[in-house]
Amino acid sequence: MKRLPNLLTLFRVLMIPALVLVYLIPGPLGNWFAFSIYTLAAITDYLDGWLARKLKATSEFGRMLDPIADKLMVVAVLIILIEFRDISGIHTLAAGLIIMREILISWFREYLTDRGVTLAVSQIAKYKTTIQMIALGVLLLGEAGDMISPFVKDSGLVLLWVATLFTIWTAIDYLSKGTAALKMKK
Structure with missing residues (x-):
């Protein structure tokens, strides 16, 4: 059981190629499959951290891999959304x-x-991560989202910009706190 959080993180990394492949399926079906895989990945992102704390199974491996898995998923989704002109x-x-x-x-x-x-x-x-996950999920709906409402893609793009503002804010926050901590360490 103590390995479960790390296994979930590894599973999330393995879902990335699957997400890319199903996004290649033309039409709304590919969008729904990609959205489903992405949603599952988002759930495992929450679960792996929660389980690690609950089971007292935090590890250096998990501490390193979890953010890498998150970044890989975000970057992969952004690239396919740009490639297919959803962004x-x-x-x-x-x-x-x-x-x-x-x-x-x-x-x-x-x-x-x-x-x-x-x-x-x-x-x-x-908050940035949550907004970013929602924005990317909405944008992955693509044609399927258009069938739900003509405002789905626009909502996803608005959320993408909100996530971008939080992204900039958190970058400045981390850089300033990290620089200050380094100065105190000297």
């Missing part, structure tokens, strides 16, 4: 900013860890 034009800027932040902050957190500084995940970062 295009100025909205590509939002996707690019999110990808840049994910890479920068992942590097920065590892840089800090190597220097003995750890930063807890902030509440704002949890």
Whole structure:
């Protein structure tokens, strides 16, 4: 049971190629499959952390892999949404900013860890992740979302920009807190 959180995280990583493959299925069916896989991945993201705390099964491996799995999923989804023009034009800027932040902050957190500084995940970062997950899920609906309402894609794009604002906010927050912690360490 103590391995279950890490197994869920690994399962989430393995769902990424499956999500990409089903998104290639033309029409709403591919969208529904991709949305379903993405939703399952989001649920496992919540469950692995919850189970690790509940079972007292936190590990260094899990601490490292969980955020990597999250970043891989986000980046993969953004890339396929751009490739299939579900995100295009100025909205590509939002996707690019999110990808840049994910890479920068992942590097920065590892840089800090190597220097003995750890930063807890902030509440704002949890909000960012939640909004980002919802936005990407809505955008994955693509044609299927259009069948529900003509406003589904627009809602997803608005949420993408809200997630981008939180993304920028959390990047500044992590960079300033991390830099301050490094200065105190000296």
